Amino acid sequence: MSAQIINGKQISDTIREEIKNEVAALREKGVRPGLAVVLVGEDPASQVYVRNKAKACEDLGFYSEVHRLPAETSQADLLALIERLNGQADINGILVQLPLPKHIEEKAVIDAISVAKDVDGFHPISVGNLMIGDDSLLPCTPAGVIELLKRTGNSPAGKKAVVIGRSNIVGKPVSLLLLRENATVTIAHSRTPNLPEVVREADIVVAAVGVPKLVKKDWIKPGAVVVDVGINRLDTGKLCGDVDYDEVAEVAGWITPVPGGVGPMTITMLMANTLKAAKTAHGIG
Numbered sequence: 467m468s469a470q471i472i473n474g475k476q477i478s479d480t481i482r483e484e485i486k487n488e489v490a491a492l493r494e495k496g497v498r499p500g501l502a503v504v505l506v507g508e509d510p511a512s513q514v515y516v517r518n519k520a521k522a523c524e525d526l527g528f529y530s531e532v533h534r535l536p537a538e539t540s541q542a543d544l545l546a547l548i549e550r551l552n553g554q555a556d557i558n559g560i561l562v563q564l565p566l567p568k569h570i571e572e573k574a575v576i577d578a579i580s581v582a583k584d585v586d587g588f589h590p591i592s593v594g595n596l597m598i599g600d601d602s603l604l605p606c607t608p609a610g611v612i613e614l615l616k617r618t619g620n621s622p623a624g625k626k627a628v629v630i631g632r633s634n635i636v637g638k639p640v641s642l643l644l645l646r647e648n649a650t651v652t653i654a655h656s657r658t659p660n661l662p663e664v665v666r667e668a669d670i671v672v673a674a675v676g677v678p679k680l681v682k683k684d685w686i687k688p689g690a691v692v693v694d695v696g697i698n699r700l701d702t703g704k705l706c707g708d709v710d711y712d713e714v715a716e717v718a719g720w721i722t723p724v725p726g727g728v729g730p731m732t733i734t735m736l737m738a739n740t741l742k743a744a745k746t747a748h749g750i751g
């Protein structure tokens with residue numbers, strides 16, 4: 467047996483087409499969603515991500531601004547830029563690329579972003595809204611995971627889900643979203659005893675730990691859905707996930723590849739959030 471592949475690239479393209487059509491209709495009414503991306507420093511991986519986000523904006527008809535600041539930018543200057551973007555009517559979403567240089571306090575920066583423009587969903591109020599179940603801007607990667615499950619007919623309702631990893635950007639929020647979708651959720655992590663045994667109970671496995679090929683074939687219940695959020699760059703330059711894809715694909719029912727799985731969905735959900743923020747800003751349902 468061999469797993470069906472969850473093609474994140476293809477699903478992402480379908481959603482982008484939906485967004486593109488909606489943006490075109492909005493622009494007829496004089497509304498153009500706008501995204502500001504802020505990059506501090508010259509981290510090469512971040513440069514690539516920022517370029518991809520700007521490209522997505524262009525492809526989908528969004529207005530976009532990329533602010534590239536030198537690595538030695540002061541926290542005060544960065545906060546002043548965010549303040550300006552918060553007040554800018556043509557900007558509906560603000561994304562400050564993480565990680566930031568050491569001398570800048572991440573929390574101060576995230577807290578400064580207007581909740582209405584928090585398209586990453588990282589602001590404490592957005593996190594609180596997620597916890598309560600209020601309709602808010604959801605963090606992009608977790609929202610992408612849910613979308614992949616739903617669009618392949620793998621609704622989490624009534625399923626047992628095991629999330630490996632408890633980070634603020636993936637593990638915790640994806641667990642809350644799975645719970646909201648009526649899954650029974652276990653959050654496993656580096657201190658969980660008998661991890662393979664715990665994972666073997668799962669109908670849905672979400673791996674988000676950042677350890678290359680951690681999840682093995684004998685951890686997986688036959689037929690389970692395996693979603694790999696890990697993006698690890700090996701010494702060879704190749705990307706690899708947290709799941710040992712080749713062997714796990716032999717037992718899983720469904721599996722996401724890396725690249726081409728969750729990654730493309732992250733940027734697509736960012737676009738969806740920016741569109742949503744623009745509609746809210748203009749009082750459009």
Ligand SMILES: Nc1nc(=O)c2c([nH]1)NC[C@@H]1CN(c3ccc(C(=O)N[C@@H](CCC(=O)O)C(=O)O)cc3)C=[N+]21
Binds near residue numbers: 564
């Ligand atoms: N404020 C903030 N928000 C973020 O959302 C954010 C961030 N900072 N910092 C960095 C991480 C990483 N991230 C990715 C987005 C897309 C792919 C993606 O499209 N990956 C492709 C492959 C890309 C490649 O080849 O390198 C794939 O998996 O198929 C990956 C990673 C967003 N991040």
